[in-house]
Amino acid sequence: MTNVMVIIPAYNEGSRIAEVVKSVHDVVPDYDILVVNDCSRDNTAAAAEAAGATVLRLPFNLGYGAALQSGFKYAMRKGYEYVVQMDADGQHPAKYISNLVEPVIHGLTDVTIGSRFLRDTGYTMPFAKRIGVFIFSNIVSLVTGRTVKDPTSGFQALNRKVLHLYASDAYPVDFPDADVLIMLHKLGFRFLEVPVEMMPNPKQKTMHSGIVTLYYIFKMFLSILVTILRKESEGTRR
């Protein structure tokens, strides 16, 4: 067992998950890979297992954040020192994993965030999402006092101290996003953006589409507000 685990929450990614797991294995063969199957209706779990990943099977669909947190809990209990989180749909190229993990391993930061906007990578996203990223990027930058270009990126690496926090009840499982960065800042953790490329979303419908977008915006504003209002002692408990 190495001390780095790559966590990939997956829901109905049977057609892509094997390729994602293999791409991670090709780039970082020493790292353990955990796929958290969020009760997919297809062959996601079997495909991930066949590709060589350990599969954590949730008994029913909990959603992205809770699936991810299940992976954090697993990594925590297994004693991993460092964790990489990435998406199962192939948007996050495995070749950037080392770029994310190394600053954390060398103690330069507690969390690295794979950022699409630190340099021009030609990444395009729908106008509404671009506006959302712009707004939350500015809010996070204002609150934390440092420029954060891509607060909604789910391609991250973190150390065990942060893993401990993410495995606790303090972690907002309902769209963990910009609010998590503010929570990290308030609790004194360091985070660093690392430039990465991301592939276009292969799905027409993302988890932030339709009416969910409105809820996402509402939730994020509320979550950021209460995160700012919480006392530091309340940061790790609810």
Add this chain to the structure above:
Amino acid sequence: MTGELRVFSILVGIFVFVGIIELVRRRKLREEYSWLWLLAGASIFVLSSSYDFAIIVGRIFGGILPSTIIYLFAIIFLVLISLHFSVKISKLHDQVKTLAQEIALLKEASKETNAEDK
């Protein structure tokens, strides 16, 4: 407030109060969730049966009619009860999530143990 409305309100208050006690007695409703309902039933009963008290409360709220006071309190209680349940549902939601995660973790641990035993 007409006599008929007053009698009807008193009966509603008694029905809510006795009904809740009966549900708790049959263990169909936990004591934890019954107190707001009992308070609502008792309030409707007191405000309906004591006209003078309802007038005093009406004056406190700007001289509104005693019958309006009863409906106002009923609405306030319903809002409080809904909020109370929202808080409980949020807690249950978190507990269900934690349980589901624990099940997944235990199943994986069991699988690993079985694989090691073979």
